[in-house]
Amino acid sequence: MGNESPDKTPGRSVTGKALSILGAFTPARPELRLVEISRITGLPEPTAHRLAGELVAWGALERLRDGTYRIGLRLWEVGSLSPRSRTLREIARPFMQDLYEVTRENVHLAVLRDSQVLYVEKYFGPRSIRVPTHIGERLPLHSTGAGKVLLAFSPPALQDRVLHGALRRFTPATIVMPGTLSRALVNVRRTGMATCVEELTMGALSVAAPIYDANRTVVAALSLVMRSSGGHPDRMGPAVRTAAQGISRELARCPVPLGGTA
Amino acid sequence: MGNESPDKTPGRSVTGKALSILGAFTPARPELRLVEISRITGLPEPTAHRLAGELVAWGALERLRDGTYRIGLRLWEVGSLSPRSRTLREIARPFMQDLYEVTRENVHLAVLRDSQVLYVEKYFGPRSIRVPTHIGERLPLHSTGAGKVLLAFSPPALQDRVLHGALRRFTPATIVMPGTLSRALVNVRRTGMATCVEELTMGALSVAAPIYDANRTVVAALSLVMRSSGGHPDRMGPAVRTAAQGISRELARCPVPLGGTA
Incomplete structure (x- = not known):
């Protein structure tokens, strides 16, 4: 699918990196561990960990007790405002x-x-x-x-x-x-x-x-x-x-x- | 609603700022001009403009011909992966x-x-x-x-x-x-x-x-x-x-x- 390929642009901004974490989730892989997020996005694990933490704090991601991440309800709520849906x-x-x-x-x-x-x-x-x-x-x-x-x-x-x-x-x-x-x-x-x-x-x-x-x-x-x-x-x-x-x-x-x- | 109050934390990270732009959109105001985004998020207009541009490039926002922003279909697509929805x-x-x-x-x-x-x-x-x-x-x-x-x-x-x-x-x-x-x-x-x-x-x-x-x-x-x-x-x-x-x-x-x- 369109959002599967890691964006390895060297000059990628912080926002671009955070968005690439969201884009790592697809219907085929709705739950991801940190090591998978790192591999898919091309971000070093410490960077992925820090950004994922910020996304969790806002509600864009949820972190399960076993450390797995998944898309959070707040992102669905905001996404539901898209007029095309x-x-x-x-x-x-x-x-x-x-x-x-x-x-x-x-x-x-x-x-x-x-x-x-x-x-x-x-x-x-x-x-x-x-x-x-x-x-x-x-x-x-x-x-x-x-x-x-x-x-x-x-x-x-x-x-x-x-x-x-x-x-x-x-x-x-x-x-x-x-x-x-x-x-x-x-x-x-x-x-x-x-x-x-x-x-x-x-x-x-x-x-x-x-x-x-x-x-x-x-x-x-x-x-x-x-x-x-x-x-x-x-x-x-x-x-x-x-x-x-x-x-x-x-x-x-x-x-x-x-x-x-x- | 919970995401209406501007987050004016001085130490807010770039990711936090980008997310605050997404959080500015609500069912009561699904379309926003740059000046409104700036007012709601507390971000200076140039910062809001730059971050909104990155969100548009990724597909989290759409920019209409008249300059208005709205939530993009890609955010709905990713948000749909939330298990709670x-x-x-x-x-x-x-x-x-x-x-x-x-x-x-x-x-x-x-x-x-x-x-x-x-x-x-x-x-x-x-x-x-x-x-x-x-x-x-x-x-x-x-x-x-x-x-x-x-x-x-x-x-x-x-x-x-x-x-x-x-x-x-x-x-x-x-x-x-x-x-x-x-x-x-x-x-x-x-x-x-x-x-x-x-x-x-x-x-x-x-x-x-x-x-x-x-x-x-x-x-x-x-x-x-x-x-x-x-x-x-x-x-x-x-x-x-x-x-x-x-x-x-x-x-x-x-x-x-x-x-x-x-």
Whole structure:
């Protein structure tokens, strides 16, 4: 993931060093010992120890009795103020809940993060097919419905990078040829929706649609993932697009567009 | 709230200064200009500008075109790794969804944060009574069902502080007498549930129950808020307690207890 590589810039500032400690924690390694923090960040152990202590004092990290560190609740609390999670999720949740109640399947809200799709909200239930999506975690763009939507409406430079980067194969149906993916993206822009049939998980089918902010910038994607045996994109597409349009309409009322960073 | 007061410690470290900038953002002021950051944190503007720039570069902050700063998506992503939000919410959500589907009312998951109740998850729908609870935001302990549960099972020192601090009145029914609140807390411990009848919002009734981790430490509260005209604690209490017990049972399987910080 984007924050896994240690930042070994020699001139790294103190703030940069403290942030690199926070960046050492990922969904795959949510708890770290000091020696691991030191190894991942490239910081000497005494420096890592001192900075981790300051992060614990503020509440950005918690230190367990066995000396392990993990992310603290205060960081979640402050992070929850991010409009791209808070505003977007608050607005999207009622629409996601409606879609869940009608389908009883996985309903996802996702945004672009580096060159991946980051899931910021999810509804699912006991009857939904199990898929490897978790709130706060990422998946590749080319093998998910939400990812294809976000990629199709992303800047050309990012599309080029993804199209000509490594397209990892997850199933026999995963699109790994740049030309095929490029044509799929044209189709997403033409139809206003993306489909993925067993391209990430065997047995799963996903349908996704873009969510726009007030500037008509695509800021997120809404996706529905169901059993490929039971569903058909033609049947579910209109429901997903309708919900995505409802979210876009509400988002357009926001005074500050979500995509409006400098 | 706990992070509102500027930290003017003269010996504050660089990390402490950078963190104080993050702490300047609250639900009431999610977007700040540089001059406001400087005023809230007590940092000179050039220092605040330099540190904010580093926080933007890392993704902890975003800078809008008009120069306003807000919390960045990367901070939400890292903050989502906090077990007291991530593990707890992942485990609690199916139980919360069940309770929502049965009642169609507000279902809350809350934890203790400083001397307040912090809402980490919420389910509600168009038919639910509107209440002033939001994910990532806080309310007082003495006037909410979840707050009374968390207070009842909190360390005596915190109970003393809250009982003898200012008990703000929200409605005619808000408990503002320490003796009355103290007796209410005894009752919460005796019955394993708390009720609040129009003590925060007129027309709203809440029922809450404790959630335990593997060490039998109360780590969260589950609450149901409904119309006081339509519901009765005796009728809803068993449902809330049953769901809270289900969450506790699942939590007990976690290798690291949520309450296990040093």
